Amino acid sequence: MGGDWKLVRDDYRFGGNFNRLKNLAVKNNGVYIAPSVRSFDENGVNDIAALIAGFKAQSGSAPVILACGSMGSIICLSLARDAVSAKMISGMVLLGGSPDDGLSASALVKNKTPIAFMHGSADTVYSHDAQRAVFEAIRAKYPGYPT
Numbered sequence: 001m002g003g004d005w006k007l008v009r010d011d012y013r014f015g016g017n018f019n020r021l022k023n024l025a026v027k028n029n030g031v032y033i034a035p036s037v038r039s040f041d042e043n044g045v046n047d048i049a050a051l052i053a054g055f056k057a058q059s060g061s062a063p064v065i066l067a068c069g070s071m072g073s074i075i076c077l078s079l080a081r082d083a084v085s086a087k088m089i090s091g092m093v094l095l096g097g098s099p100d101d102g103l104s105a106s107a108l109v110k111n112k113t114p115i116a117f118m119h120g121s122a123d124t125v126y127s128h129d130a131q132r133a134v135f136e137a138i139r140a141k142y143p144g145y146p147t
Contacts, residue, residue, distance in 0.1 A: 064088055064090055066089050072097070077100040094116070094117050112146065
């Protein structure tokens with residue numbers, strides 16, 4: 001809440017989660033993009049979908065790993081449901097995100113795209129138990145799912 005691109009590029013804040021992802025991208029000759037989202041509604045989702053589509057058009061087969069933290073997970077989860085965007089995403093990381101009971105029926109999950117769930121038990125905004133239930137629902141529906 002209240003984060004922007006400066007927060008997710010900072011090596012010393014937000015628990016280092018985005019820092020670790022950034023360093024993995026750099027060490028593997030990847031590109032790390034940390035945009036600010038103007039809103040968490042359809043406009044924000046469309047902005048990030050356009051960013052992903054533009055990147056894919058210019059990079060060919062380079063994988064796109066989409067990571068969202070906290071309230072930003074609304075963007076990831078919306079893109080997971082969109083069949084066109086889901087095809088362009090090679091992996092998703094949800095960091096303390098909003099639980100989405102419908103994720104197991106999403107286009108992303110149907111594509112068997114790997115998802116990493118990371119959630120602290122002391123999170124006072126989004127329940128780690130509710131997020132674990134989403135994780136368990138995916139694993140129950142798709143045994144051996146890459147998550």
